[in-house]
Amino acid sequence: MLTPKDRRKIDEWDAYYKDIQRQSAVDSGQSYAERQKRLKELEADPIAWMKEMFPQYCRCEFSDFQKKAIKRIVAHPEWYEVLSWARSLAKSTITFMVIMYLVLTGKKKNLLLISNSLDNAKRLLSDYKTAFEKNSRIRHYYGDLTTFGKWTDTEFVTKNGASFRAVGAGQSPRGTRNESYRPDTFIIDDFDTDEECRNPDILKNKWEWWEQAVYAARDTDIPALVVFCGNIIARDCCVVRAGKKADHWDIVNITDKDGNPSWPQKNTAEELQVVLGKISTASRQKEYYNNPVVEGSTFKELTWGKAPSLSKFDLLVYYADPSPSNKDRQKSGASFKAGILMGNIGATFYVIKAFCDQVNQAAFIDWFYAARDYAGDKAQVLYYVENNSLQDPFYQQVYTPLFEAAADRRGYIPITPDTRKKPEKAIRIEGNLEPLVRNGQLIFNEREREDPHMQRLAEQFIYFTPQMRFPADGPDAVEGGVYILNETKRKLNFEAEYGGFDQYHKNTY
Numbered sequence: 001m002l003t004p005k006d007r008r009k010i011d012e013w014d015a016y017y018k019d020i021q022r023q024s025a026v027d028s029g030q031s032y033a034e035r036q037k038r039l040k041e042l043e044a045d046p047i048a049w050m051k052e053m054f055p056q057y058c059r060c061e062f063s064d065f066q067k068k069a070i071k072r073i074v075a076h077p078e079w080y081e082v083l084s085w086a087r088s089l090a091k092s093t094i095t096f097m098v099i100m101y102l103v104l105t106g107k108k109k110n111l112l113l114i115s116n117s118l119d120n121a122k123r124l125l126s127d128y129k130t131a132f133e134k135n136s137r138i139r140h141y142y143g144d145l146t147t148f149g150k151w152t153d154t155e156f157v158t159k160n161g162a163s164f165r166a167v168g169a170g171q172s173p174r175g176t177r178n179e180s181y182r183p184d185t186f187i188i189d190d191f192d193t194d195e196e197c198r199n200p201d202i203l204k205n206k207w208e209w210w211e212q213a214v215y216a217a218r219d220t221d222i223p224a225l226v227v228f229c230g231n232i233i234a235r236d237c238c239v240v241r242a243g244k245k246a247d248h249w250d251i252v253n254i255t256d257k258d259g260n261p262s263w264p265q266k267n268t269a270e271e272l273q274v275v276l277g278k279i280s281t282a283s284r285q286k287e288y289y290n291n292p293v294v295e296g297s298t299f300k301e302l303t304w305g306k307a308p309s310l311s312k313f314d315l316l317v318y319y320a321d322p323s324p325s326n327k328d329r330q331k332s333g334a335s336f337k338a339g340i341l342m343g344n345i346g347a348t349f350y351v352i353k354a355f356c357d358q359v360n361q362a363a364f365i366d367w368f369y370a371a372r373d374y375a376g377d378k379a380q381v382l383y384y385v386e387n388n389s390l391q392d393p394f395y396q397q398v399y400t401p402l403f404e405a406a407a408d409r410r411g412y413i414p415i416t417p418d419t420r421k422k423p424e425k426a427i428r429i430e431g432n433l434e435p436l437v438r439n440g441q442l443i444f445n446e447r448e449r450e451d452p453h454m455q456r457l458a459e460q461f462i463y464f465t466p467q468m469r470f471p472a473d474g475p476d477a478v479e480g481g482v483y484i485l486n487e488t489k490r491k492l493n494f495e496a497e498y499g500g501f502d503q504y505h506k507n508t509y
Contacts, residue, residue, distance in 0.1 A: 191239070
């Protein structure tokens with residue numbers, strides 16, 4: 001007897017089927033010759049074919065990275081692709097449409113759909129089964145491909161001879177055949193789980209099952225397609241292992257290195273900010289940036305305290321890091337700009353005001369004026385910007401005109417480039433800042449604790465690791481500020497002792 005819950009599920013499925021039929025409705029007045037002509041045109045263009053067959057999935061225009069993936073997979077009969085696209089970038093949907101194209105055009109015959117459990121594998125299979133049953137456009141162009149008998153939620157064979165089977169991790173797929181065809185297509189989706197990735201033995205056994213029991217079920221003389229769909233949820237997981245062996249590992253985060261949406265046809269930057277702002281940094285990095293961060297071991301705990309009045313400081317330093325050529329940003333999938341207003345009294349350094357975000361060049365320049373206004377006439381401020389030989393052409397071409405234009409409108413700020421030869425970034429941050437943090441000599445201004453910029457800066461400290469798996473442009477700017485404060489006071493003391501103060505820093509902007 002059906003329970004209310006069972007009836008509700010049946011009603012939901014019925015509504016889902018009807019929606020598919022409604023959205024895939026076609027012009028039934030086409031003649032057979034017209035239909036065949038149109039189908040030939042569509043099959044010559046996989047993306048046009050997908051838009052025609054699956055309008056319910058193609059409400060947004062395809063992005064460039066999706067188009068490239070479709071063309072790669074379709075073009076190579078023997079191919080191993082790993083799609084580590086962030087959530088909401090349609091990796092499973094794109095894969096589904098590509099596989100349907102390959103099956104309906106006769107390029108693939110025996111498919112295994114694999115997930116972390118049989119139930120999840122069956123859910124993968126249900127999309128294909130439903131498409132053959134209910135998609136009016138597929139039935140219009142290819143006819144009714146459903147069959148009697150072997151047509152279940154775990155496996156089925158279509159009239160054009162393609163077989164589909166759902167396989168959960170650990171199941172034996174040995175002997176899987178479709179007449180004379182061994183598996184020629186392996187679709188692996190959501191294969192990793194958080195719990196299993198925390199257990200090296202389980203992970204090892206699972207990977208061996210994939211390579212030995214599943215992939216080895218193919219025929220060595222028949223081209224086979226492998227598509228792994230999954231995010232990087234751990235440093236060592238099956239997706240990472242697959243990516244290292246793949247012909248192509250496509251890693252696409254929810255935004256690019258400058259914070260722009262990777263799929264702008266679907267999302268605006270403002271929409272993504274709303275969504276991402278509601279989850280923790282660790283979750284955001286893991287699910288949307290393929291960066292499974294954990295709290296680092298370098299900076300265990302930050303010290304928050306009341307910063308002295310600005311008039312108490314001999315001088316302040318505003319140190320800015322535009323990071324236009326920072327190679328480490330590629331590891332985290334994001335590039336942050338940072339500007340830190342700092343001062344020190346004795347051996348204690350204070351982070352007074354922070355600017356830390358993914359912004360454009362104009363906003364980065366605005367921060368200089370915001371820091372100037374914040375300090376007012378309470379203390380002398382030295383303004384520095386990170387600059388090295390790799391970045392210098394970028395500065396001269398991009399920033400110098402912007403600074404000059406801002407000076408005409410808002411007043412001149414004397415900015416000194418920090419051209420020192422720096423050690424490697426992670427070594428410099430850890431070596432120069434860890435002792436200060438450990439000894440409570442780097443104080444973060446309590447009054448700014450709720451400011452989003454200060455929170456992002458604190459997160460970058462907490463999640464910092466020497467491997468630079470998380471953005472560290474904020475800590476890098478703090479390190480620059482500490483260095484400049486120390487060097488400035490050393491030079492001032494030297495000049496005071498030996499006479500004569502020379503203006504040792506020159507503005508190039």
